[in-house]
Amino acid sequence: AQTVTQSQPEMSVQEAETVTLSCTYDTSESDYYLFWYKQPPSRQMILVIRQEAYKQQNATENRFSVNFQKAAKSFSLKISDSQLGDAAMYFCAYRDPQGGSEKLVFGKGMKLTVNP
Amino acid sequence: NAGVMQNPRHLVRRRGQEARLRCSPMKGHSHVYWYRQLPEEGLKFMVYLQKENIIDESGMPKERFSAEFPKEGPSILRIQQVVRGDSAAYFCASSPTTGGLYEQYFGPGTRLTVT
Numbered sequence: 001a002q003t004v005t006q007s008q009p010e011m012s013v014q015e016a017e018t019v020t021l022s023c024t025y026d027t028s029e030s031d032y033y034l035f036w037y038k039q040p041p042s043r044q045m046i047l048v049i050r051q052e053a054y055k056q057q058n059a060t061e062n063r064f065s066v067n068f069q070k071a072a073k074s075f076s077l078k079i080s081d082s083q084l085g086d087a088a089m090y091f092c093a094y095r096d097p098q099g100g101s102e103k104l105v106f107g108k109g110m111k112l113t114v115n116p
Numbered sequence: 117n118a119g120v121m122q123n124p125r126h127l128v129r130r131r132g133q134e135a136r137l138r139c140s141p142m143k144g145h146s147h148v149y150w151y152r153q154l155p156e157e158g159l160k161f162m163v164y165l166q167k168e169n170i171i172d173e174s175g176m177p178k179e180r181f182s183a184e185f186p187k188e189g190p191s192i193l194r195i196q197q198v199v200r201g202d203s204a205a206y207f208c209a210s211s212p213t214t215g216g217l218y219e220q221y222f223g224p225g226t227r228l229t230v231t
Binding site: 004033037042043044045046047050052091097101102103104105106107108109 | 149161172174207211219220221222
């Protein structure tokens with residue numbers, strides 16, 4: 001079964017600084033999709049960024065970028081120029097399209113605090 | 117386009133009662149997913165439905181839980197004879213399609229408390 005591991009339960013960063021959130025996953029598949037979701041105190045899950053495994057180029061969305069290392073099964077999220085509004089729980093997720101499965105497999109999450 | 121709607125936002129039930137959670141997907145979305153989030157945990161997949169069909173219920177507990185997505189109206193997650201361990205946040209997501217790098221859009225969740 002696929003698993004997603006976020007080994008750091010909490011991190012903090014100073015406003016305007018850069019922080020990297022780590023995520024590793026376990027799979028025997030070669031084609032799959034990876035996601036980072038943000039869950040602010042409102043509890044709404046918001047998609048931050050996504051990556052296709054067969055694309056070697058790392059995805060970027062404004063201040064958010066990923067470092068995707070397929071061989072190492074690592075998918076870290078970098079937040080540049082951190083803002084107070086970035087404070088939230090961050091969840092890494094995996095989806096394996098084989099066999100028609102559409103379920104997202106989530107890690108346990110990491111709480112990010114942004115200090116002014 | 118309104119987002120995914122879930123109601124109620126908060127639901128309190130006594131042990132043994134039934135809980136009904138509703139989810140209205142975004143307009144034009146015919147795929148619905150339910151996830152459960154226990155305290156201090158990530159979301160866990162429960163079930164994936166299309167209109168009038170359950171496609172994947174591999175994450176649903178074998179007893180007391182059921183889900184439907186009728187031709188008309190919202191998707192319903194039903195929990196019969198609730199127990200304290202059912203206390204959690206239940207999230208619904210929807211998508212217009214599947215396959216490829218599509219996004220599942222999440223609702224705000226229903227927080228179920230069993231007393």
